[in-house]
Amino acid sequence: MDSQKTDLFIISNSKYFESHHLPQIREQLLKLDNSKWGMIQTLQFQDPTTLLIVSLLVGTLGIDRFMIGDTGLGIGKLLTCGGFGIWAIVDLFLIMGATKEKNMAKLQQVIY
Amino acid sequence: MTRNRLYILLIVMSLLGYTWLISQFFIAENLKTNSVCLFKNITDIPCPSCGSTRSILEILKGNFLEALYINPLGFLGFAVLIIIPLWLLFDVLQKKHTLYLVFLRLEKNIKKTPIAIILILLIITNWIWNIAKNL
Numbered sequence: 573m574d575s576q577k578t579d580l581f582i583i584s585n586s587k588y589f590e591s592h593h594l595p596q597i598r599e600q601l602l603k604l605d606n607s608k609w610g611m612i613q614t615l616q617f618q619d620p621t622t623l624l625i626v627s628l629l630v631g632t633l634g635i636d637r638f639m640i641g642d643t644g645l646g647i648g649k650l651l652t653c654g655g656f657g658i659w660a661i662v663d664l665f666l667i668m669g670a671t672k673e674k675n676m677a678k679l680q681q682v683i684y
Numbered sequence: 685m686t687r688n689r690l691y692i693l694l695i696v697m698s699l700l701g702y703t704w705l706i707s708q709f710f711i712a713e714n715l716k717t718n719s720v721c722l723f724k725n726i727t728d729i730p731c732p733s734c735g736s737t738r739s740i741l742e743i744l745k746g747n748f749l750e751a752l753y754i755n756p757l758g759f760l761g762f763a764v765l766i767i768i769p770l771w772l773l774f775d776v777l778q779k780k781h782t783l784y785l786v787f788l789r790l791e792k793n794i795k796k797t798p799i800a801i802i803l804i805l806l807i808i809t810n811w812i813w814n815i816a817k818n819l
Contacts, residue, residue: 632723632731642685644791648697650807651733651757651764653721656700660722 573604581612588617588675597676600683611682617675620668627667631660636667640674687784691772694783698769705765708737709744730819732811736761755819756810 578601582594589597601612618640627636634649654660704720723731739758742751751758771783794800 630723632721643794644787645685645693647794648693651736651761652697652701653723653731653733653736655697656704657720657722658700659697 573601573606573609575602577609578602585617587621588619588672589679590669590672590676593672593676597679604683608682612679615678615682617678618671620671623667623671624664627660627664631663631667632657636663640667640671642670687781690784690787691776694768694772698765698772701761701765705737705740709741730811730814732807732814733757733761734814735817735819740765754817755814 578598581601582598586594604612623636623639626639630636632649632654634646634654637643637646637649649655649659649663652659655662719725719734721731721734723729724734733755735755736758739751739754739756740762742748742754743758743762768783775781775783794803
């Protein structure tokens with residue numbers, strides 16, 4: 573894929589990924605076949621900020637974990653009142669990173 | 685989620701659960717704090733699993749009907765608290781990962797729409813009951 577498209581993707585989607593993943597993504601996209609551009613462009617990523625708001629409001633019910641696809645952890649949080657209140661607070665700090673990791677996994681699935 | 689992270693999380697959660705239960709079991713009735721539930725403390729509405737501790741304490745005393753009335757999720761919590769540590773011990777000692785495989789399969793099955801809808805409805809019903817009981 574040409575560098576113009578790659579840079580366009582990086583610029584418009586950088587907030588969905590960890591900053592240390594960006595060079596790797598750029599490299600992978602440059603090597604990628606042009607036919608996959610359409611698919612990559614239409615990928616929907618979860619916004620980490622949205623997840624942070626959800627975690628703040630209904631984190632004790634585990635909704636944030638359900639949303640990013642960690643169903644098992646979500647149930648664990650739901651059944652223990654947000655891990656006795658502690659896990660819910662810890663997750664306020666972890667959820668943005670976890671969301672970005674999930675986005676990265678989603679992109680990797682399309683690339684390979 | 686890797687095997688080791690899941691196991692560490694489960695160990696920490698079971699330890700916390702047992703510490704919490706034992707502390708609640710031995711603290712006199714008049715010294716008990718109201719609740720650790722963030723949701724309840726902030727909104728004053730009980731969350732779906734509020735009352736699990738009281739329910740498990742009733743089970744330990746043998747009052748099963750009372751426990752069912754307070755919160756049926758107490759039975760689930762009680763079963764999990766007994767099974768998970770034993771299973772973890774078995775897995776760690778035998779260097780296997782049976783619990784992790786079961787967890788992955790459960791996570792996959794629970795996401796299927798019919799099962800998910802039934803579970804969500806059950807939790808919501810329990811939640812409405814909790815609010816009605818004013819736990």
